[in-house]
Structures are given as C-alpha cells and as structure tokens.
Amino acid sequence: MLLLLAFLLMALLLKKAFCSWLCPVGTLSEMLGNVGKKMFGKTFFPPRWLDIPLRSLKYLLLGFFLYLVVPMPVRAIQTFLMSPYGLIADVKMLNFFRFIGETTLISVIVLTLGSLFIQNLWCRYLCPYGALLGLFSLFSPFKIRRNPESCIDCGKCAKACPSRIPVDRLIQVHTVECTACMSCVESCPAKDTLVFSITKPTGAPGQTHRRGISGMVMALLLTLILGGTIGYAKYTGHWETNLPEQFYYRLIPGSQMLSHP
Numbered sequence: 001m002l003l004l005l006a007f008l009l010m011a012l013l014l015k016k017a018f019c020s021w022l023c024p025v026g027t028l029s030e031m032l033g034n035v036g037k038k039m040f041g042k043t044f045f046p047p048r049w050l051d052i053p054l055r056s057l058k059y060l061l062l063g064f065f066l067y068l069v070v071p072m073p074v075r076a077i078q079t080f081l082m083s084p085y086g087l088i089a090d091v092k093m094l095n096f097f098r099f100i101g102e103t104t105l106i107s108v109i110v111l112t113l114g115s116l117f118i119q120n121l122w123c124r125y126l127c128p129y130g131a132l133l134g135l136f137s138l139f140s141p142f143k144i145r146r147n148p149e150s151c152i153d154c155g156k157c158a159k160a161c162p163s164r165i166p167v168d169r170l171i172q173v174h175t176v177e178c179t180a181c182m183s184c185v186e187s188c189p190a191k192d193t194l195v196f197s198i199t200k201p202t203g204a205p206g207q208t209h210r211r212g213i214s215g216m217v218m219a220l221l222l223t224l225i226l227g228g229t230i231g232y233a234k235y236t237g238h239w240e241t242n243l244p245e246q247f248y249y250r251l252i253p254g255s256q257m258l259s260h261p
C-alpha cells in the first residue's frame with residue numbers, strides 16, 4: 001500500500017515518471033521495441049482511428065478493477081488479506097507464471113511479439129496501473145513546456161517521443177500519455193527551449209533561461225520518494241510481515257491447492 005502511495009505521489013508531482021523510469025514491465029517493453037526497430041528498421045503505429053479506441057482499453061481494465069475493489073467493505077479486504085490465499089498471494093502470482101497455462105502463454109507470446117512491432121504495446125493500450133497514474137499525472141505541476149520564441153521548429157522532439165505526442169506543436173504537454181521520459185528534452189537542439197518544469201520557459205534565442213529539471217535531478221527525486229517510502233515503511237514496521245515464518249513453511253508447499261476465497 002505504501003509503495004502504491006509512493007507511485008501515486010510520483011505521478012502527482014512528476015507525471016507518469018514511474019512508467020518510464022522505474023517500471024520493470026515498461027523497461028522490458030522499451031527493450032523489445034528497440035529490438036523490433038533494429039530488426040525491421042522502423043516502428044509500426046496503428047492508425048489514429050484505431051489508436052484512440054485501443055488506448056481506452058486500459059481505462060476499461062482500470063474501471064473493472066476499481067469496480068471490484070472499491071465497493072469491498074474494509075472487513076472483507078482484511079479477511080481476504082489474512083486468508084491463506086491472501087497471505088501467499090505473491091507466491092500464487094509466481095506460480096501463475098511458473099506453471100503457465102495455455103491462455104497465459106498465448107497472451108505473453110502475443111504481447112511479446114506485438115511489442116516488437118508496436119512500441120510500448122502493453123503500456124500504451126493495456127496497463128491499468130499506467131492508466132491510474134495517468135489520471136493522477138493530470139495534476140502534476142511539472143510538465144514538458146516549450147518556448148515558441150526560441151524553438152526552431154525542427155520537429156526532433158516529436159520524433160523522439162515514444163508516446164507519439166506532437167511536442168513540437170504544443171506549448172505545454174498536458175496529456176495523460178506523457179511519461180516524463182525526457183527523450184524530447186534530450187533531443188532538442190535549441191538550448192533551454194524544451195524543459196520539464198513548473199513555469200514556462202521564456203526568452204528569445206540565445207537569451208533563454210534554464211527553468212527545467214535535468215534527467216539527473218529527476219532520477220534523484222524519484223530515488224528520494226522511493227527510498228524515503230521504503231525507509232519510512234521499515235522504520236514504522238510496515239515493510240516486513242509480522243507473521244511467523246512457520247506459517248509460510250506450512251502454506252507454500254500446498255499453494256497450488258489454494259484457490260481464491
């Protein structure tokens with residue numbers, strides 16, 4: 001729960017930075033996209049008429065999970081968490097992939113192959129976690145901001161954006177799709193024209209002022225939030241379970257038999 005709060009805080013402050021800077025699935029997806037680009041010499045994009053409805057799928061999945069979880073009374077959540085299934089839910093999840101079923105295997109293969117063709121296939125279209133962070137990211141004071149006075153309209157930022165945002169045509173990037181990856185900032189040849197900042201960059205060419213944060217500062221802020229949360233959880237005794245180890249020795253060998261309560 002504390003980690004979830006930490007990731008929501010990241011989204012509130014720094015857009016969907018979790019997706020591009022921390023998420024292991026996002027990293028894998030990015031790697032597959034890069035391999036695909038090398039193999040085929042390009043990335044394939046679904047046409048806009050298909051891209052928009054596909055992007056809504058992750059919100060439908062998020063809605064489905066919220067529909068299941070939100071009406072649950074606190075007592076029912078506690079009962080679930082303390083049930084044998086809830087106590088070793090992570091082992092069940094591991095087993096889900098260790099003893100992979102046919103449907104799961106086909107889904108993983110389709111997603112892996114699809115990610116070679118379409119960059120960030122899972123993140124862009126299906127991840128409900130990314131959808132949730134995207135909604136929180138709308139309130140982030142930090143945004144990608146462009147100074148039209150010093151912009152030379154080269155279009156490199158839009159080309160570098162893995163989320164296909166037309167950065168070169170925007171003054172501020174509001175969209176829920178921005179993962180604060182900073183690729184656009186890195187690719188911009190006009191000094192201090194494109195920044196990840198709270199305030200607008202201003203100034204004519206050659207007289208711009210740096211107002212944004214660098215990739216290094218971003219990494220530092222994310223480390224601080226994550227490290228601070230883990231430190232707090234450890235300090236307050238919320239990091240490790242209080243249950244005795246014998247509990248797990250008894251439950252884990254029979255985990256395959258446990259079904260959802």
Ligand code: SF4
Pocket residue numbers: 144160161162163164165167173177178179180181182183184185
């Ligand atoms: S390239 Fe820029 S606009 Fe595109 S997702 Fe990354 S930070 Fe956001």
Ligand code: SF4
Pocket residue numbers: 146150151152153154155156157158167168187188189190193194
């Ligand atoms: S890369 Fe920089 S200079 Fe080029 S269009 Fe984007 S903001 Fe303007």
